[in-house]
Amino acid sequence: MHLELLSLTDFRSYSEVEIQLVPGGCAFVGPNGQGKTNLVEAIGYVATLGSHRAAGDAPLVRLGAERATVRAGLVRDDRKALVELEIVPGKSNRARINRADVPRAREVLGLLRTVLFAPEDLAIVKGDPSERRRFLDELLTVQSPRMVAVRSEYDRVLKQRNALLKTAGATVRSGKGDLRTLEIWDSHLASSGADLLAARLRLVAELGPLVEKAYDEVSAGGGAATMNYKCSLGPEAALVPDRDLLSAQLLEAISAARSQELDRGVSLVGPHRDDLVLQLGPLPTRGYASHGESWSYALALRLASYNLLRESGDTGMDPVLILDDVFAELDAERRQRLARLVGTAEQVLITAAVPADVPEELAGARYDVMAGEVRRVV
Amino acid sequence: MYEGIVQDLIDELGRLPGVGPKSAQRIAFHLLSAEPAEVRKLVHAISEVKEKIRFCEVCANVTEDALCRICRDPRRDPSVICVVEEAKDVVAVERTREFRGRYHVLGGAISPIEGIGPDDLRVRELMTRLSDGAVTEIILATDPNLEGEATATYLARLIKPLGLKVTRPASGLPVGGDLEYADEVTLGRAFEGRRLLDV
Ligand SMILES: Nc1ncnc2c1ncn2[C@@H]1O[C@H](COP(=O)(O)OP(=O)(O)OP(=O)(O)O)[C@@H](O)[C@H]1O
Ligand SMILES: [Mg+2]
Ligand SMILES: [Zn+2]
Numbered sequence: 001m002h003l004e005l006l007s008l009t010d011f012r013s014y015s016e017v018e019i020q021l022v023p024g025g026c027a028f029v030g031p032n033g034q035g036k037t038n039l040v041e042a043i044g045y046v047a048t049l050g051s052h053r054a055a056g057d058a059p060l061v062r063l064g065a066e067r068a069t070v071r072a073g074l075v076r077d078d079r080k081a082l083v084e085l086e087i088v089p090g091k092s093n094r095a096r097i098n099r100a101d102v103p104r105a106r107e108v109l110g111l112l113r114t115v116l117f118a119p120e121d122l123a124i125v126k127g128d129p130s131e132r133r134r135f136l137d138e139l140l141t142v143q144s145p146r147m148v149a150v151r152s153e154y155d156r157v158l159k160q161r162n163a164l165l166k167t168a169g170a171t172v173r174s175g176k177g178d179l180r181t182l183e184i185w186d187s188h189l190a191s192s193g194a195d196l197l198a199a200r201l202r203l204v205a206e207l208g209p210l211v212e213k214a215y216d217e218v219s220a221g222g223g224a225a226t227m228n229y230k231c232s233l234g235p236e237a238a239l240v241p242d243r244d245l246l247s248a249q250l251l252e253a254i255s256a257a258r259s260q261e262l263d264r265g266v267s268l269v270g271p272h273r274d275d276l277v278l279q280l281g282p283l284p285t286r287g288y289a290s291h292g293e294s295w296s297y298a299l300a301l302r303l304a305s306y307n308l309l310r311e312s313g314d315t316g317m318d319p320v321l322i323l324d325d326v327f328a329e330l331d332a333e334r335r336q337r338l339a340r341l342v343g344t345a346e347q348v349l350i351t352a353a354v355p356a357d358v359p360e361e362l363a364g365a366r367y368d369v370m371a372g373e374v375r376r377v378v
Numbered sequence: 379m380y381e382g383i384v385q386d387l388i389d390e391l392g393r394l395p396g397v398g399p400k401s402a403q404r405i406a407f408h409l410l411s412a413e414p415a416e417v418r419k420l421v422h423a424i425s426e427v428k429e430k431i432r433f434c435e436v437c438a439n440v441t442e443d444a445l446c447r448i449c450r451d452p453r454r455d456p457s458v459i460c461v462v463e464e465a466k467d468v469v470a471v472e473r474t475r476e477f478r479g480r481y482h483v484l485g486g487a488i489s490p491i492e493g494i495g496p497d498d499l500r501v502r503e504l505m506t507r508l509s510d511g512a513v514t515e516i517i518l519a520t521d522p523n524l525e526g527e528a529t530a531t532y533l534a535r536l537i538k539p540l541g542l543k544v545t546r547p548a549s550g551l552p553v554g555g556d557l558e559y560a561d562e563v564t565l566g567r568a569f570e571g572r573r574l575l576d577v
Contacts, residue, residue, distance in 0.1 A: 160490050160524070163490035180532065180535065181495055181532060185490075
């Protein structure tokens, strides 16, 4: 699929902008701070209802404005769709599809698929386990919008259970508490946790080989990039992506952790405690990999995601690939190599500070971005 | 900000559920320009419910007497009890005309985040009602969301030793929703196709 139109009102630094886009390469070029990332951020928002770099919606609304509007024209095969989102911080978003209101903004999920690589992605490799869980879970929701509900159910169960654990310890020690309500939340945690865990295990199995291949290509033979899912069920647990089995395993592990959980007042078992361990050769990347290696790894994770979505998606559903500030980090040879790798994508959106950073192969349409204005120049 | 008592009125209205600051202001100015007799009727209605409405001694439904209309009605089947979270859910189930038994209003659902546990709900009263042997089936019609499910599971486990038939309205209700907002056809169907709870 590809985008043919992006139009913003009061989004980030833009008061009003409308851009016609074309299939193939589209490069946004301009000096630092002119609003290139803001554009691709808006596109990512239409796909995920979230920003890749801001936690809440408030920073997305132009300073002094009340609401931001993002309109995106999508083309899949020969069919077109217009998605409009109104972002009002502190309130739920309003959405329209083809000019008709939809009851919940969530319904736009799944219409536009994107894979976005940005400098912030270095945190997936270098940051806390939560960054890698988020990477997996966000990819899961792109694959299947149903996962949004699975994730929010799990988060809710976890909050309820942690709230209970905080008080349950004292009640149980004083002898008057009963564990019956805790057991109810145990079973909810196990069953919704199993849903999430099964989906992650399936994803990691599919993604692993693609990451290894992508890293090899990006780094020109820089070593074997492998990944392992580290689960709170322990290193011995047989991790079969079957939700009934996993649910039983989780329930067992939860009851084994009972006294420890009551002492500490938090849930110690479940997919919220897991990690995706990334390795280069025999060493974990976290704490060992160089800056360049970490950067290539992060890029490989996104390229593998792109390839996975492309392989597993319906025809016409190839994601839009977005590369924010990628090429400046690469030497000439790697730049060429990456350009060839992504050259077959239906649409690639690139940002760069200077025209020379845009590889020849991807020089389709070029837009100059300057002080909140976007102008097509080539 | 408006002066003194006008702002007081806006503030009070704004505290009502579903009324934002804009609507509060609109309602306040509507009242200011309305006929005094109209406003007195509203004030009267509000103080009447506060004075006269109480909760049924048996099921905690709203009533003007000691017992609610349903608990007083001899034609209602005393062997089936439908457990709901709030009195407004009684209205929702009644609208379906599918249910001819009696009710039990819990007064909420289990939610540790809000500090609500079984002891804060009318669970003990329910167990007392079940102890005399007249009841044979319990329908757990708590909301189809996480807290409602948790409450239903809790009650089902508690009631299981009594050997009663415990059922839950069939799925098909919008997940994550409130019973009160389910339309009567959907809710009626859910009652007809209720399933045994196995815990
Ligand atoms: N809510 C907002 N209201 C007004 N301006 C904003 C808002 N959010 C961000 N900006 C401005 O947008 C600019 C950043 O834009 P953006 O991140 O798109 O830059 P860029 O072109 O990608 O730069 P670089 O090449 O450095 O990555 C900053 O000058 C910032 O002050
Ligand atoms: Mg940028
Ligand atoms: Zn009653």
